[in-house]
Amino acid sequence: MEDKESHRYNPKTDMYTGSGIVNPAHSTESVQLKSITPRLSNSDLHEPNPTEKPQKISKPTSPQNGGSDVFGLCCSSSGHVPVARKQQKEDSGVYDVGDGGGDDDDDDDDDVRKKGHTAMENQLGIEYAVTDVPPIHMCILFGLQQVLLSISSTISIPLIVSGKICADDLTLVKSEIMSTFLFMCGVCTLLQVLVGVRLPIIQGGCHKFIPAIAALMALDMWKCPADMVARVAAYNNGSTENVTEIWQSRMREIQGGIMLASLAQVLIGCTGLLGILLEYLGPITIVPTISLVGLSLIDVALMFCEKHWGITALTVGLVFLFSLYLRNVKIPFPTFSKKTGCRVIKYPLFKLLPVIFAVVLAWVFCAILTATDTLKQPGVRTDSKTNVLELANWFFFPYPGQWGMPTISVASFMAMLAATITSIIESVGDYYACARISGVPPPPAHAVNRGIAIEGLGSLISGAVGSGGATTSYSQNVGAIGFTKVASRWAFFAAGIIFLISGLCGKFGAFLTMLPDPVLGGIVLVSFGMVTAVGLSTLSFVDLSSGRNLTIIGSSLLVGLMIPRYLADHPNAIDTGNVELDQVLQVLMGTAMFVGGVFAFFLDNTVPGTPEERGIIKWRELADVGTTGDVIKGDEQKEKQKAADYLNNIYGFPLLTNCLNRVACCRFVPFMPSFAFKRVSPFKWLCKKFKNTN
Structure with a gap:
């Protein structure tokens, strides 16, 4: 029942408090109605006799469910006030979730939740806002949806690192490193969501550290022995020769560099150095920084998509079908409760779970083509990654120092520091993009500082445990919020729990990695496109008729794309005479968002x-x-x-x-x-x- 005080008539303002009713005799332009989205034209407003008393207002309907966006205005072309849909549908026993007016507690909670959304969240069509708490079963599905987006990219890092530390042929070692990395992704995600920036962020493996690790392991002292293959073969056949120290010594060197670089990241966040720079950060800097996050990852998306363009197109088409064309279609579900008995509710599944539906259908399609032996390419067939499932342990619990005491050297620290600085820049861009796409205000300085510090702390723990890499925010998961409309931090908390389970139960995580590459490529393609669009949407703050602004933005985007591409084609272009400094500059200048963002x-x-x-x-x-x-x-x-x-x-x-x-x-x-x-x-x-x- 509505609170009578919320619609009390105020003669001073000539309006009902809390309802938004405006006396038609007054000009509606003099009243701020910024929370009304979309804006109504004068032809859409019903204008009764000014001498008539305002009608009593019934409970509003959600704009996402086809109701009016204005609560209390005499709106719609028919000239009547919207009525709660419970009165219209109670005879049939069919209810739309979120329409309000129902007797079921879930309907009331959903109606209250949507009424509490801000204008920006309603404008973006967010179903679950950052502070909303979905039901537990939906949290699990939302979390699984985010894990499917990131786990294949994450799992590639420990497999690459295993080859760099001479453990490529050691199946059990690769399984343990993979479980450790997935476990730490879960820990870092939980820390970021609960204590860090507190936005819906997934912390996954940072690929920026791969070039640094490759450069470090390319040094003469860390190159694999020439007879390593023979040693591993003899070891697997029961030889007493110990090959464990060969790969563990290299892992400990990587651990030490990551821990020192992560400690520097913690200090940057805790001292507020980054927050001071935010005082000088404006939308013209944000536009190229965020946009280049998506544009610079074209090669990553292409790596997955080029395996099979047909399946990629099918996946993209399914995502568009569910998230755009069928977003307002609601699926009826039978429910039962002691209070209302048997009845049918309608739920917007296509709008909330487009990734899961697209992945499942495309995965099944690939399985059919695999069974008929139509697909030949590795990474496309559903049985091409069964070796990962075989090498994974059923249960494994990682702990600090499991590979021994980490070692420290200047070379490893400098190599990892460059990757850490790049990761910080990318994470700040993701924070702003996530806030923008979730319909919440930009993160204040203290939230950014804390997010960077917690990310550094998570990477510090990852280095101590020996996961073989560090973690950073994942842009594809930020972009996915744009078409799933789920920005609840608790859904991402569930994703962190799933990562933890994947690390502790290696078989479960290995099964998720069997997702065909072109299916993942289709999802990543849409997500990176969403990140790019979010960056460009920040242009709404600036004056686009200004030649100054157009010159800065256009030049920053082009410079941010050209310099990294040039360095990729000419890897020896930077030569200062100092190897460590060359590595730092190579990593920084090879990062598009750093080049474009600093230039802007x-x-x-x-x-x-x-x-x-x-x-x-x-x-x-x-x-x-x-x-x-x-x-x-x-x-x-x-x-x-x-x-x-x-x-x-x-x-x-x-x-x-x-x-x-x-x-x-x-x-x-x-x-x-x-x-x-x-x-x-x-x-x-x-x-x-x-x-x-x-």
Whole structure:
């Protein structure tokens, strides 16, 4: 039942509080209705006699379910107020999930959840927002959907590292390294979702470390013995020759470099060095940084797609079918409860689980072609990766120091440090892209600092355990939010649990890696495209009629694509005379988002331009207020408090934010939610000056 106080008539404002009813005698243009999406034209509004009393408003319907976006306005061309669908459907016993008005608790919870969404979340069609908690069974499906997107890319890292450390022919060793890596991906994902930036982020294996590991293992002291194959063969045949120390010594060298580089990442996050740079970060810098995350991964998508373009096209077509064409189609399900008895509900499965449906159908299609011996290519046939299933252990529990005490050297540290810096840049871009695609405000400085620190901590633990690599945020999982419409952090928490189970039960993780490459390529293609589009959508903040902005953005995108491509074709182009410095520059300049982002950052902060022209005003308002216009201006103090509570609910520590806010010294800790250290910022000064002049 509706609260009567929520529709009390206020004669001063000539409107009903909480309902959005506006007296038709007044111009609707004078009232801020930023939370109404999409905007209604005057022809869509019913205009009764101004002397009539406003009608009592019934419970609103969700815009995603075909109802009006305006609660309380006399809308629709027929001129009637929307009525709760329970009254329309109770005779048939069929209910749409989220329509509201039903007696079932799940319907009421779903209706309350959608009413609590912000305007941006409703505009993007988000079904489960960042702070929403889906049912447990749906969390598992959503988590599995995210794992399917990332596990094949993740599992390739331990297999590559095994070859670099001379363990390519040691089946049991490869199985243990793979289980360790999957286990650590789960640990790092849980840490990031619960304590880190607290956005829906998957922490998977970082491929940026592969060139560094390859360069390190190419040194004369770490090259595999010439007779390694013969030694392994003799060892497998029962020889007493010990080959364990050969690969473990190389693994310990990799561990030491990763741990030192990760410790530097923790210090960068905890000291707030990155947060200071964010003061000078605007939308013109964000556009090429995020867009180049997707554009630079074309080769990764191509590596999977080129195995079989027909199956790739089938997978992409299925994703489009379920996520775009059938997104409003709801599947009826019979349910039973003691309160309502037997009845049928409708659920938008195609909209929420497009990846799982697409993967299952394409996987079955590949299995049929494999059974008929139509497919010949490795990686396309469903039985081409059965060796991974065979070498995996049933149960394995990794622990720190399982391969011995890590060793430290300058060469390993410098090689891993370059990859770590690149990973930090990529993760910051993913944080902003994730916030944008999830319909929440950009992450504040303390959340970014904490996210980078937790990512470094996770990689530090990964190095201590001996997974053979570090972790970073996965862009394809961020992009998947755009077409699954599931941004709940608890779905990604479930994904972390699945990663943990995959590591502890090696057979389960190995089964997921049997996904055919072109099927994964189709999913990755759509996800990377979504990441690129999210970056370009940030252009809405800037003045696109400005030649200054167009020049900076266009040049940054092209430079970000050209320099890495040139270095890939000319690997010896950088020659400073110092091998370690050459490796660092090679990795940094070979990263598209670093080159394009730094180029745009420099030009945007040095080329003259007004704050409004650069989009700084709108960008800072969105970051500072955080409610995207959902609060109609009234009591300014209450608005600020509501905005602060909203941001704390997303980026603050669970259950501890209120306690930490009472501790004065937390204001000076860069990763605390109450971080408010006063710095002289030109952007804040310009914003205040611009507001005072108006």
